Amino acid sequence: MKKQKNKLAGLQRRKAIAGYIFILPFIVGFLVFMVKPFFQSLYMSFCTVEVGAGNFDPVWKGIDNYIRAFRIDPEFTRLLTEEISRMVIDSLAIMVFSFFVALILNQKFKGRALVRAIFFLPVILSSGVILGLETDNSLMAQVQVAIEENTTGISITAAVENILRTAGVGVRAFETVFEIIDNIYNIAISSGIQIIIFLSGLQTISTSMYEAADIEGCTKWESLWKITFPMISSMFLVNWIYTIIDFCMRSDNEVIDKITKVMVEQINYGFSSAMTWIYFIIVIAFVGITSFFISKGVYYYD
């Protein structure tokens, strides 16, 4: 009898408790391994950390570390601007490339499964250390330069580049484009996940929309912009954020390289925290601002 009286409240409470039990590991992990280190590293970035036997004590230094990062350290600002500009260009290129590939892979043709498998291969093969290997190696870089010098004659892109450069119109714009073209391999191998996300978005669009548009006399090109694009615009937001975060995680990222070096080899925890925070704040601000503008244009169907 008693059980039946407050059944509803009881059931809801039981469900709430069950829910909390399910997400308990996350809460514990989040508090212990995320929140604490997060604030600790923020605090340490304002300190000089002295590591002694069995303990470490941070000494408050104000914004010394930040000043050092910007004013004194010879390479940090250079690396930072380089990485950030590379991030912007690469991310844009990855978005365009993966959208384009997803559009192609969503069509029906023979051997689609094979092609999809190949495009998805880089997610697996160029993750982690493997990606950074060839660029890490200074010897290999020398060889690459030597090879490029010897083979400029036969490269079509180089020839086109020369022609356009002598024409002298908008040289800077061309150079960005050529940089992207030279980078196409890097872009292709880092857009696996993005292709999958776009594909999953494309598959949720019902075909009846295209049929209706077709009957109304819409061309393929028009329906691409009027149907496909708005319908998967939310995927653009997801992909954009994912791409930038992924870029920060890559092992050939020079800023991260420098931070790890300062931390592990020079054992300068304060300075490395400060550099991490500068990098993190710039990236997060960039993500925040751009995704604000993208989310203005996102169209939600339901």
Added chain:
Amino acid sequence: MTKTVAKQKNSSFWERNRKSEGYLLKKTIMSIALKICRFILLFGMCFMILQPIFNKISVSFMEERDLYNPMVIAIPEHFTTENYRLAAELMAYSKSVVNSLVISFTIAVLQISVCTLVGYGFARFNFPLKKFWFACVLMVVLVPPQTISTSLHLHFRFFDVLGIFKAVTGNSINLRGSALPYYLMSAGCMGLKNGLYIYMIRQFFRNIPMELEEAAYVDGCGTLKTFLRIMLPDATPILTSCFLFSFVWQWTDGFYSKLFLGNVRLVSTSLSRIVDSLAAYLQRLQGTTVTPTVGLVDCILSTGTLMIIIPVLILYLFAQKGFVESLSSSGIKM
């Protein structure tokens, strides 16, 4: 027989074309041209992705002098498996593969089981502060682990639970170099890209109809039993993909491995050190300091990379169909 059919089809095609005032012909030509363009594009891009792997395979079987021979491009003149022997020795291959297998497997199992629980909790239960905690998941996805790496480093260097160890032994424990911290972090969903797994699993569970669960509840199934018996079997596709992701990313991960597992020989860390080990090896062999030649370095690097990729590649070949299809159909949605 076939000829007449083709002819018939052909004639009717022209007839139909005439009736449609040339529209049909134009459309057919367009579609054929589109197919050709698509084929060329896809072929080129697939080749671009696969070419480095082919290149590595051919280089790995070459002797050093073949690399300097401009006549040799893809097929080695002096076929040798010496590179594989040397790379295996430099990386302590059998030992590090076993280590990596054990660690990647256990970590992947741990991460995915925990993430499944959490993802299910977020998908199916209503509790206070749910939105807040989910925002925290998104934050975990967003914050690059590098931001907190300094602090984590110290956290585990001077590890302690509420000061208990310090009170007992007078000193905190140095957990760096052992694998334990990483298992702890994985158990707390803070491993490599775990936020992403939680997100994907939650999304998947949300698409399973509620009625299934309600029926189970009506029949007297408890919460846990419903989860294990009804929901888990349905979620196999997404769980396999997440497991594969987790396994592979752990296999090749350099960041966490360097941070926590520095003393354990793993394939990823030994691969990133292979050039240095080669120099040390040559130095031991000849007694003087020598820089290894570019060709040899290239050779060993390709061989080492291939040897690391191969186990994962085999895994991928077996699982790829379920992998790609399940991911693209399950839908990762915002």
